[in-house]
Amino acid sequence: MSEPAILLDNLAKSYGAHPVLQDVSLEIPAGQTFALLGRNGAGKTTTIRILLGLIAANRGVVRVGGVDPAKQPIAVRKQVGYLAEDQTMYPWMTPSELCRFLAGFYPTWDSAWARELLNRFELPLHARIGRLSKGQTVKLGLAAALAHRPPIVVLDDPAMGLDPVARKEFNRHLVEHLQAEGSTVLYSSHLLDEVEAVADGVAILDRGQIVRTANTDVLREEVKQFVLSWEAIAEAPRPQRLLDLRRHEGQAVLITDNAANYQRQLDAQQIDYEIVNLTLDEVFEAYVIGRPEGWPDQPAAAAAVSA
Numbered sequence: 283m284s285e286p287a288i289l290l291d292n293l294a295k296s297y298g299a300h301p302v303l304q305d306v307s308l309e310i311p312a313g314q315t316f317a318l319l320g321r322n323g324a325g326k327t328t329t330i331r332i333l334l335g336l337i338a339a340n341r342g343v344v345r346v347g348g349v350d351p352a353k354q355p356i357a358v359r360k361q362v363g364y365l366a367e368d369q370t371m372y373p374w375m376t377p378s379e380l381c382r383f384l385a386g387f388y389p390t391w392d393s394a395w396a397r398e399l400l401n402r403f404e405l406p407l408h409a410r411i412g413r414l415s416k417g418q419t420v421k422l423g424l425a426a427a428l429a430h431r432p433p434i435v436v437l438d439d440p441a442m443g444l445d446p447v448a449r450k451e452f453n454r455h456l457v458e459h460l461q462a463e464g465s466t467v468l469y470s471s472h473l474l475d476e477v478e479a480v481a482d483g484v485a486i487l488d489r490g491q492i493v494r495t496a497n498t499d500v501l502r503e504e505v506k507q508f509v510l511s512w513e514a515i516a517e518a519p520r521p522q523r524l525l526d527l528r529r530h531e532g533q534a535v536l537i538t539d540n541a542a543n544y545q546r547q548l549d550a551q552q553i554d555y556e557i558v559n560l561t562l563d564e565v566f567e568a569y570v571i572g573r574p575e576g577w578p579d580q581p582a583a584a585a586a587v588s589a
């Protein structure tokens with residue numbers, strides 16, 4: 283098998299005594315678009331900054347295009363197009379001047395491609411960057427990240443602060459680019475619905491740990507909601523991997539990421555249930571805010587627990 287474009291193995295990072303990443307492992311094959319999902323403070327930016335060699339991990343192996351960013355940060359930056367969460371660009375420059383400036387740093391800078399990206403994103407070439415809207419600034423950041431034709435693209439929450447239409451437009455540009463270039467993309471976000479249209483795979487990061495890595499189709503297939511009567515739940519088996527359990531209007535509403543297996547178990551016991559497909563947003567919520575506690579052992583306990 284060929285080497286993954288991005289590899290993290292057993293990564294750990296603390297700020298002082300505060301652990302931020304613990305045992306983070308991830309492999310992104312070349313050519314894939316991968317979303318790193320997590321709530322605010324989950325550790326997405328920290329992971330990305332380690333990947334780019336901007337900060338060092340305390341433990342673990344990191345390889346970007348086969349290179350260790352802690353040892354060769356410049357070699358990594360040359361093959362990565364990076365859009366930072368909080369990009370600071372010189373406000374007095376124009377997009378056209380910024381491109382000329384950046385071209386000096388990247389031997390592979392493609393001026394014709396840069397110009398085409400600026401046109402495609404409908405950016406004014408000669409307006410001061412400080413005068414651009416938030417959406418235009420993000421698009422300029424994307425153009426700057428892509429214009430040296432990097433094999434790997436890392437985007438830290440690129441759609442943050444954009445309105446829904448601008449986010450869709452941004453994603454459309456991104457998808458078009460990906461189809462044209464075949465780059466590997468790591469994309470951090472907490473906007474699931476949009477990620478769904480773009481990503482081949484996702485990793486869900488929760489409080490510094492990866493709680494699930496999967497292809498988006500697999501996630502939708504494996505993670506489902508079951509609704510059964512609260513009385514039935516006392517007789518029903520507890521799902522092997524229960525992510526959430528709520529009581530709602532006399533019914534048990536539960537989410538498991540082993541849906542096919544649980545369905546077989548319920549069928550075998552002839553327990554009535556309804557099965558509900560979830561959006562990627564709901565899947566994400568089940569992993570990061572699901573509460574699997576409160577499974578009743580006996581009918582008496584079942585009557586006592588309520589959401």
Ligand SMILES: Nc1ncnc2c1ncn2[C@@H]1O[C@H](COP(=O)(O)OP(=O)(O)OP(=O)(O)O)[C@@H](O)[C@H]1O
Pocket residue numbers: 297302320321322323324325326327328329367472
């Ligand atoms: N330089 C720093 N010093 C101390 N703590 C930090 C530093 N940078 C980040 N942290 C802490 O590390 C944790 C993870 O932060 P990080 O920015 O990686 O999260 P994130 O998932 O990118 O969040 P967001 O979606 O809000 O950008 C947070 O608790 C944050 O306060």
